[in-house]
Amino acid sequence: MMQVKLRLNGEDRQLRCEPGDTLLRALRREGCFSVRYGSDTGETGAAAVLLDGRLVSADVLLAAQADGHEVTTLESLNVATGELHPIQAAFVETGALQGGYSAGAMVLAAKALLERSPEPTDAEIRDALSGILDRETGYAKVVEAVRRAATALRGEKPGPLDPPILEPIGLEAALAIRPPADSTPDAPLALPRMVLSPDVGHTAVVGKAEPKVEGLRLAKGNAAFADDIELRAMLHAKLLTSPYAHARIVAVDDSKARALSGVHEVLHHFNTPHVRYASGGQSWPNPYPYDQVSFDDKVRYVGDRVAAVAADTPETAEEACTLIDVTYEVLPAALSASEATGDGAPVIHDETDSVGIYDAARNLSHHIEGQTVSDEALEAAFASADHVFTQSFSVPAQQHTPIEPHAVVGWLDEDERLVLRSSTQVPFHLRRMVAPLVGREVKEIRVVKPRLGGGFGSKQEMVTEDVVGLLVLATRRPVSMVFNREQEFISSRTRHAQSLTFRTGVMSDGTLVAQDLTVLADTGAYGTHGFTVQSLTGARGLSSYNCPAKRYRCDVAYTNRPVAGAFRGYGAPQAFFALESHLDDVAAAIGLDPIELRRKNWVRTGDRLDIVPRLGERGGVEDVSEEDLPVVTSCGTERCVAEGVRAIGWQRRDDPSWRQPDDRPNIRRGIGLALCMQGSGIPFVDMGACSIKMNDDASFNLLAGAADLGTGADTIFAQIAAEVLGVRASDIIVLSGDTDVTPFDKGAYASSTTYISGMAVKRAAEAARARIVERAGRLLGIEEEWVELRDRRAWAPDGHSVPLEDIALNALHTEDQEQIMGIASHWSPDSPAPFGAQFAEVEVDVETGEVTVTKLVMAVDCGVPINPLTASGQVEGGMIQSLGYGLTEEIVLDGQGRPLNAAFGPYWIFRADDTPPTEVIFVQTMEHSGPFGAKSVGEIPIDGVAPAVRNAVRNATGVAIDTLPLTPERVWRALQGR
C-alpha cells in the first residue's frame, strides 16, 4: 500500500493505493462513477479525466503517477442539485448522449477544449473527441453539443433545435437535377431534415425534439450503470476462458485457486448443475437448440467458459484464475462453416443431452427453407427470364462493441431473493431463463435493468448472469462481474458470418421473374438465435422487391468460432449487402439505371410480403392463403429515394470530371445507393405492457417493462403519455425494466419498442385519461366526451378549464377517492416495415486501395418519428456502425482459432475525427397501427451503408467487391485484377 497525494476536483486528497492500481480504479473507489471502464489500455477513452487540465486516460495511468497532480472528473461540474453546467446542458439538448456511458469523458474533453479555444472549428472539436469512442451516436450530435456549449459559454444564445422542414420533391424532378461537378456536400447536420405527410395531424409533444428524460443522470455521470454500485462485502468475479478452440475438459483441480487468500468460490463443470439452455433472450418457449450449459465438460471456441472465481478483489480473482489446473484433451477444430459442414469434420456438439439440434453429426444447428412456388415453377420462371445472374457474397463476424461491456451485480436481498442488476436488454426473459440455471423459481429472482452503455443485441444474451447468480448463491455475498474488453470481443456474441448466393432471373426491361437465395451461415460454437437470425436473412433478402417466384435455402453451421447471436439488423445487413450489391450489378449488366431497376420492382403500399410466412424448418410451398400474407400498410420508398437523390447530388456519379478530379490523379469518386427495410417487432409474439398512475401535482409515474438501452425509449414513452394526458414530457417520471416493479415487456430487440411498447404506453395513458376526463366532466359540469386535456388543464368547449392538479387532489384526497391510473398491454398481428434509401459518396485512392467515405445520406420512412432528435441519433449511429461493417470490422482468428484483434486498435471502429458527414432525412408516412403513426427506426440504419459504399466503389472504379469488409488491401487487389 502507498499514499497518493493529489488534488481531486479542487480538494487535497490522500488515497491509499496499491502500486498496480490504475487511476481509474482509485477514482471509482472515491465515488467518481463518471470515470468508467471501457478498456484496459486507453482505447475507448471512457475513463478519460483531466490531469493538470489535460485529457488523459485513467485506465492506462497508475494512480501513483497522478501523485502531486490535479485531477478533475465530471463530478467537479456537479455543484447544484438538479442543475447542469452549460456543457452538460448542451449535451442533453442536442441528443448527444444515447447510452451516455462516456459522458464524463466527453464533457471533460469539451471543457478542456473550450478553455483553450472558445470558438473551436469542427476539426478541432473532432480532434478533441477523437480519443473517446462512441458506438451509439455517430458523433454528429456530440460535435453539435460542443458547438452549442461554446456558444453558450461565450454568452451567446444557441439557435433553436427544430428540425428543418424540406419541400418534398418527386423522383423524376430529383433525377433531373444536374448538380455542378464542383458542388460540395452540405455541412453536416446534427438535426434531421423532415418531409412531412399531410396525413399526420397536429401534436403537442409527440414529434418534438424533447431532451431525454434521463439526460440529467447521464450528463452528470451519476451512478446509473450496472457496475456503478458498491455493496458491503461485495466480491468480484472473473471468468477463466478456454485457450483452445475445441477440447474436452478431463479434469479441473481448483485446490491452488481455493487456497489463495481472498478467494471465496471457484465454479466449473465438476461442481455446478448441468442444465441445457439457449442463451438468447427470446419469448417462451425459447427457440432450439438448447445446446449450452453454464459450465460444460467441453470447450468449443477460444473464449468459451471454463471456470469462474469470486474473490475479495478483481486482482485476486484474476490471480486465482491462473491457479486453476485444467486438464484438456485437445480436439481437432473446424474454423469455418464450409470446413465444419465438410466430410470428416470434428463433431462440435457430440453430447447426447442437447435438445433440438437439426443435425449434430453434420454440425448443422439449423436448416431453413421457404419458397413461394414449387421447385419446378421456380426453374420454369428462370427459364422464362431474359437474363439469369448468379453472384456470391461473403460477410464477416462483426462485434457489437458496446463501450460498456457486459456487467452484472448480484446479491441476495433481505428476503434472500436473488437480485440481478444487469446490463441486459431483456430483463423479463432473463428472469425466466436464469431461474432453472441457478435452481431458483422465477418468483425468487428480481432483475433490475439500470442505464445501458450500448447493447446492439449483445445484451439480448444471457452471458454473465447465470455465473453471477451461482456465485451469489454459493457465497451468499454480493458479486460483481464485468467483462474485460477482450472477453467482450470474444466471449459475448458477434454477428453471424455468412456466405450468400443470389440467383436472379430478370427480363430485359428490369422486371424480376425469379429470385433464389442460398445461405451458409456460421453460428459459432452455439446455436443461439441461429434460426431466427437466418430466417430474417431470408425474409429481408426476398421481401423488398416483388417477384413471382422466390426460394430461400439456408444451412446454419456450428464452428469452433466465437458465438454468433443477435446483432442490430438481425440477419438483414447480410441479406441487404448481397441483395443490393447484386441488383446494382444486374442493372449494370443489362444496361439499366440502378434506380430504374429497383423502381420497377420495389414493394409499394398494398403489396403483400409473400416469403415471410413460408420460412420454416419444413420448407416447401406451405399452404398460406393470400389474405394471410402480411401487407405493406405504409411505404415511403419512392419519396425516400427522391430526397436522397437530391441530397447526395446523385447525378454527379455520371459526370467524368467529378469522378476523376484533375488535380488528384490517384483519386476516383463515386456514389452508391442501397435500399432497405426492417420490421417493427415480431408479429403475434412480442408484447409490451405499461402502467401509469397520477400524483398530487398532476405528474405521472410511468412504469414500463421495456428496456431502454440508450436509444431514447423512455423519452418517447414520456412523450406518448404526455400527448395523451395533456401534460409536458417532463411531468412523466419513467421507470422501466424492473421485474418486481414494472409490468412485463419482451425487452429491447426486433425494433419492437416504439411500435409495441409505445402502443402499450399509449393505451395505458388512455386508460388513465378516461378516469381524468370523467372527473373533469363532473368538475366542469359537462359531459366527459366534451373534455379536452392540454397544457396541464382539462378544458370545456366554452373555454372554462380546471387544472389537472385540482383533479388529482380531488381524486386522491377529497371526493369519491381513487388512484387515477391506467394499465395496458399490447401485441400486434402486424410488423409494419420502415423503409430506407441509403446513399454513400466515396473517394477511392487507386494507388493504395483506400476507400474514404465523404458523405452518407439516409432518407428513412419510419412512419411518424415520435422524437426526431433521438430517432436521428439512431440513424446516425446505425450508419456509422454499418460503415464499420462495410470498411473495417471483422473478428479475425489465427489457425488455432485464437483471436488476432480482440481489442480496439486492431479491431477498428470509427472515431470522431474520421467519421464522414452524415445527413438524415425523415420522410413521414402515417402508419395507422403504430402509436401516433410511428414505425420502428432502431435497426434499419444498420442495413444500407455497407452495400451503398460497395456500390459507390464500383461506380468510382468499375471494380465489384463481394466480400466485406472493403479493406484497403482487398480493394487494391481487386484493382490489380481489373
Add this chain to the structure above:
Amino acid sequence: MIPASFEYTRASSVGEAVRMLAAGGEDAKVLAGGHSLLPLMKLRMATPSLLVDVGRVRELSYVRDAGDSLAVGALTRHFDLSRDELVARHAPLLAAVAGQIGDPQVRHRGTIGGSIAHGDPASDLPAACLALGASFVAVGPSGERRIAAADFFTGFLETALAPGELLVEIVVPKATGAGWSFQKFNRRAQDWAIVGCAVVRDGSTRVALVNMGASPLRSPGAEQALAAGASVAEAAERACDGLEPPSDLNASAEYRRHLASVLVTRALAEAGGAPGQEASP
C-alpha cells in the same frame, strides 16, 4: 488484464533514476508516460519487479536551441512537441509526426523518450528521428554517451540502450528550410501506421519507414538510388530492397511493399528537391 505485482518508486532527478535502476537490477523498468509499458504489463508481456517513475524528473522536459541542433528532453510530451515553436521552425517533421500520434490522451501522456526507447517498428517518432539524422543521449552508471539514431534500433523492441541506462535527450540537427514529408497510411485518422514514410532532404536524402521490418529503419535502397541520381520513381521502386516487412491482419508483406513504394513516391514529391541535387548541399 491486471498487471503482476511490482514495486513502484519515483525519481526526482536523472542521477536518482539511474541509481534506482541500478539498484533494481535486470527487472527494473523506467516508467515515463506509461502508454507503451502499462499495456504490456497488463497483458503480462512485461513483468518488471520495479518501476522507476521518471514522470517528475522535470529537468527532462524541454526543447532547447543548441546551435546546429535542437536538444529535446526525453520527457517532452507528444502534445508539447507538436506545438513547440523551435521544433516547428527547425524540425517541422517532428512536430507533424508528434501531432498525428494516437489521440489527445496519448499525446498528453506519451513522451518522445518513451517512444524512442520502446523501439517499436510501428511507431512514428523513431522513423522521424531516423529521417532527421538525430542522435540520442543516454545516461548510465558509467556516465553519458551519445548514440546515432541509425545505430540505435537493433531489433524488435530492442535498442542499443544498455540495462540501467536512461535515455535523456534527443539531439536533432536543425533542418531549417529542408524539404520534408511524413506520409502515414492507416485505417483511421491518427492511428498506428500500417506503413509510414518520413523523408528529409537537406542536401542528401534520408528515407525512413514505419512498420517495414523488425525495427524502425531507413530504406537503403531508396537512399542509395537517390544518391546515385535516380528518379523518384526509380528510388520508390527500390525502397523495399533488402527489407522484410511483416504480414499481419492489416496488410500482407506484398501489400506493405507496394504501399511503401507509393508512400516513398509521395513523400519525395512533397519533400521536393530534384534528383541530381543529392551531392550538393
